[in-house]
Amino acid sequence: MGVEAMTGMLRRVFSRPRPWVMRYVLLTLPALVLAPLITFPFRAWFRYPLLVEALETQSLDLLLELLRLSSVEAPAGQLLGLAVLLILLTWVFVRGLWLWLEGGVLLTYVQAVPPSWREFFYACTRWLGSFLLLSVLGWLAIGLVGAAFAAAAFLGNLVWPPLATFTLGVGAVLVVACWLWVDFARVVAVVRDDRHVFRALTGAARVAGRRWLPLFGLMLGLLAVRLVVALASRALSSAMPYSWWLPTLAIQQLMQVLAVGVSLIRRAGEAGLALDALATGTADG
Amino acid sequence: MVRLWSAIAVVLTLALVLGPSAAAAPGTAKSTASAAAQAVSPPEIASYVISATYEPATHMLAANQTATYRNTTAAPIPDVVFHLYLNAFRSADTLWMREAGPGHRGYGYDAEHPGWITVESARLADGTLLTLEPLDVDETLVRAVLPVPVAPGDSVVVEMAFTAQLPRVFARTGWADDGDFVMVGQWFPKFGVWEHGEADSLGEANSSGGWNAYPFHANSEFYADFGMYDVTLTLPEPWRVGATGVAVTQPQPNGEGTATHHWRAESVIDFAWTASPHFRSMARVVDDVVVEVLHYPRNRPAARRVMAATRRTLGHYGAWYGPYGHGLYPRLTVVLVPPGAGGAGGMEYPTLFTVGALTGTGMSGCVHLLEVETVHELAHQWFQSMVATNEAEAPWLDEGFADYSTVRAMRALGLDPVRCGGWTYSYLGLRRSEYALAPQTPMAGKAWEFSGFEYGIATYSKPVVAFTTLERLVGEAAMLDFLGRYASTYAFAHPTAEDLRAVMTDTLGEEVSTWFFEALVDGEATMDAQIVDLGTEQAQVIREGALCVPVTVAVVRDGATSDVTWACEMSVQLGGPDLSEVVVDPERIAVVDLNWANNGVRLSPDDGAWLGATARVLRLLQMLFRGGAVW
Numbered sequence: 001m002g003v004e005a006m007t008g009m010l011r012r013v014f015s016r017p018r019p020w021v022m023r024y025v026l027l028t029l030p031a032l033v034l035a036p037l038i039t040f041p042f043r044a045w046f047r048y049p050l051l052v053e054a055l056e057t058q059s060l061d062l063l064l065e066l067l068r069l070s071s072v073e074a075p076a077g078q079l080l081g082l083a084v085l086l087i088l089l090t091w092v093f094v095r096g097l098w099l100w101l102e103g104g105v106l107l108t109y110v111q112a113v114p115p116s117w118r119e120f121f122y123a124c125t126r127w128l129g130s131f132l133l134l135s136v137l138g139w140l141a142i143g144l145v146g147a148a149f150a151a152a153a154f155l156g157n158l159v160w161p162p163l164a165t166f167t168l169g170v171g172a173v174l175v176v177a178c179w180l181w182v183d184f185a186r187v188v189a190v191v192r193d194d195r196h197v198f199r200a201l202t203g204a205a206r207v208a209g210r211r212w213l214p215l216f217g218l219m220l221g222l223l224a225v226r227l228v229v230a231l232a233s234r235a236l237s238s239a240m241p242y243s244w245w246l247p248t249l250a251i252q253q254l255m256q257v258l259a260v261g262v263s264l265i266r267r268a269g270e271a272g273l274a275l276d277a278l279a280t281g282t283a284d285g
Numbered sequence: 286m287v288r289l290w291s292a293i294a295v296v297l298t299l300a301l302v303l304g305p306s307a308a309a310a311p312g313t314a315k316s317t318a319s320a321a322a323q324a325v326s327p328p329e330i331a332s333y334v335i336s337a338t339y340e341p342a343t344h345m346l347a348a349n350q351t352a353t354y355r356n357t358t359a360a361p362i363p364d365v366v367f368h369l370y371l372n373a374f375r376s377a378d379t380l381w382m383r384e385a386g387p388g389h390r391g392y393g394y395d396a397e398h399p400g401w402i403t404v405e406s407a408r409l410a411d412g413t414l415l416t417l418e419p420l421d422v423d424e425t426l427v428r429a430v431l432p433v434p435v436a437p438g439d440s441v442v443v444e445m446a447f448t449a450q451l452p453r454v455f456a457r458t459g460w461a462d463d464g465d466f467v468m469v470g471q472w473f474p475k476f477g478v479w480e481h482g483e484a485d486s487l488g489e490a491n492s493s494g495g496w497n498a499y500p501f502h503a504n505s506e507f508y509a510d511f512g513m514y515d516v517t518l519t520l521p522e523p524w525r526v527g528a529t530g531v532a533v534t535q536p537q538p539n540g541e542g543t544a545t546h547h548w549r550a551e552s553v554i555d556f557a558w559t560a561s562p563h564f565r566s567m568a569r570v571v572d573d574v575v576v577e578v579l580h581y582p583r584n585r586p587a588a589r590r591v592m593a594a595t596r597r598t599l600g601h602y603g604a605w606y607g608p609y610g611h612g613l614y615p616r617l618t619v620v621l622v623p624p625g626a627g628g629a630g631g632m633e634y635p636t637l638f639t640v641g642a643l644t645g646t647g648m649s650g651c652v653h654l655l656e657v658e659t660v661h662e663l664a665h666q667w668f669q670s671m672v673a674t675n676e677a678e679a680p681w682l683d684e685g686f687a688d689y690s691t692v693r694a695m696r697a698l699g700l701d702p703v704r705c706g707g708w709t710y711s712y713l714g715l716r717r718s719e720y721a722l723a724p725q726t727p728m729a730g731k732a733w734e735f736s737g738f739e740y741g742i743a744t745y746s747k748p749v750v751a752f753t754t755l756e757r758l759v760g761e762a763a764m765l766d767f768l769g770r771y772a773s774t775y776a777f778a779h780p781t782a783e784d785l786r787a788v789m790t791d792t793l794g795e796e797v798s799t800w801f802f803e804a805l806v807d808g809e810a811t812m813d814a815q816i817v818d819l820g821t822e823q824a825q826v827i828r829e830g831a832l833c834v835p836v837t838v839a840v841v842r843d844g845a846t847s848d849v850t851w852a853c854e855m856s857v858q859l860g861g862p863d864l865s866e867v868v869v870d871p872e873r874i875a876v877v878d879l880n881w882a883n884n885g886v887r888l889s890p891d892d893g894a895w896l897g898a899t900a901r902v903l904r905l906l907q908m909l910f911r912g913g914a915v916w
Contacts, residue, residue, distance in 0.1 A: 031906035046890035061714025069882040242897030
């Protein structure tokens, strides 16, 4: 039930590549500008073979040796502070754009006919308010649940440390569940074309209740794929000498493209499930 | 110096030639140690029969002891000297407290719960009363003149009644957890060490012999003779006890809510015990030794880590230094101190050690300080409990070997103090960083002659750095031969630095031992090899400091690498053409080198590596910007 609708929707991820390209470009362009800005002040350090060895062997011992070296001029603190500020500002900008794009991305998969550029950007703006509100609610829920379980874990640790571990584990699952609920509520809102936040949340809960098996399967399956991609990316990165920068860059970017694709496949799959539920009337309860 | 380095070169060449036999080295060390174990006959000099009752409500011990001291020297002993260590904790203005802060490893002294010991009576076996004369204002050391000196080969038996008030624990000994946990060390009147032909360490020259005993100093630990301990402890009935040696019988209930525990230890230099109604036991048999970890129920996960580290390391130490206790100790007790009792952790006693000082029990995951602490304290079972050096006069001898063993053990276990997200911080790296702060500090010196900071460098960091340099210079096989020979030759004895030097001379050669002792043990020499000038046509490498370790210099000319030997010259010029990179000591033999970063430099930055780093930063930024959309 719902699986065919979900898989059918997945095809749209590949046949309608606009969200994929936009999201990848959104992630990559600012990073491409920032990365050399951050590393350039350290370029002189690459005269010391020890630095390359420290990075390749991931040795804090060797890295600390460099920091003790008086002849190596650390980039001025102001410069590093500026870099941190720049990263933070860029993060806010990218996350804002990411959220703004969400309406258009979801519409691309929900709508039977691919939206025009105008429809795409209209959807982006139309849904931004609701999605922002959902984000705020989501962070509030995550904060409350997280704080409650952290406090419980702290108390548990005083009684019996394994209890703290168990409490933290349950807390982590609930935090992830909150985040997924809010994320799914955005999909349900677009599918139902209803910007009311609380109806989106309750609708998402109902769809998740009725279609829990395919939804759970989708999540777990994509989580597994994502883990494989992440592990492969990490293994390849650490196996590559730093001087092999071009193959490293190529492999890493391929992995980034895949990671963005996996997140879009999840969104499309969720949209398919929500559409199917709406078609059979279950989303309205 | 030239001869020195010729000798080292010979040793290095031999190590290379004998390379394939290196795998047999542990066996060699083991067989040497095993042979010694067969022959070992520990002296029984200072023996005690103690009967003590502990009152948890007042944290007080009431005890009687019969202490026997056998004169194994050729000189008659005119008096007896006892340590009363607990008196160091009787107020905040004792010598120990003034030197310490008052505190210990970050744990503070509680003036409302001090510690002290009083001897109510002391008499000889025939009933003759002895008068105890304090030898320091704090009364951590007392002496009684004997009516008749103890002749060579004879013994003196002193019967004493004493009361000991345990402090709230902050420095090794005392109580915690509202009195439900007690760790009891240095708690009874304990003989000094009578040494033939030594000047009396109390400052009274004596040509025939003297007591080696000092007032209790903050940095100083202990020094005692081997002997037998027969101890009965009466405690509340539900309390579980761990102690030096083995339990002779099951606890005997006394019918009034108390039970008496009977423990016995032979061929040991001390007796410590711990007790709590909350203790749980985790026990395994490792190579015929019963290893027991005592822990609070909530600390079971940490206890498992302690047990695993102990079990795995016992075999390594056995292979390097000879079997645990040379087969004489059937049991090893490890006490994982409960939260709030960290001051009792990280301490060694014969057949018993405590952990939990560094991290409590909470830190796990990628931090392995509990394992560091465990393997360090376990190493003391060899270096101090068996090879019983004087911790007051030469603290580097036991702490240095224990800490160098820690580096070796962590390497053998494949563990690092920190290993997070693929990044590691090794124990050797940690000690190197400390060493670099005061590398000129000599290792030799009495414990109280160092400031607290210098004490750490002299007894822990510098020996680690020095011994690891020695290991890399002479090779693993030669180093194991040296270590095994020293440990087996001086098992159940009191070697001095000179004895160690003799073994080093015997196994590694006189040039090596002269260099090691003159430059590192007694000397202030340091070394920082560095490249000060690099051009396409020539480069200059220099040494700062008087310490010399022969190293190679890798020179890259026109893309091809060649090695140049650099002995002890203070400066060397390297010619071109087309020099692009120079690296001094690429194998990092000289662990004493103050900074490895300035050992290698390229003419121009490695732009390929810089771009590789940039690519990785790019990925990190992309991950950051992707935020919650992890999948």
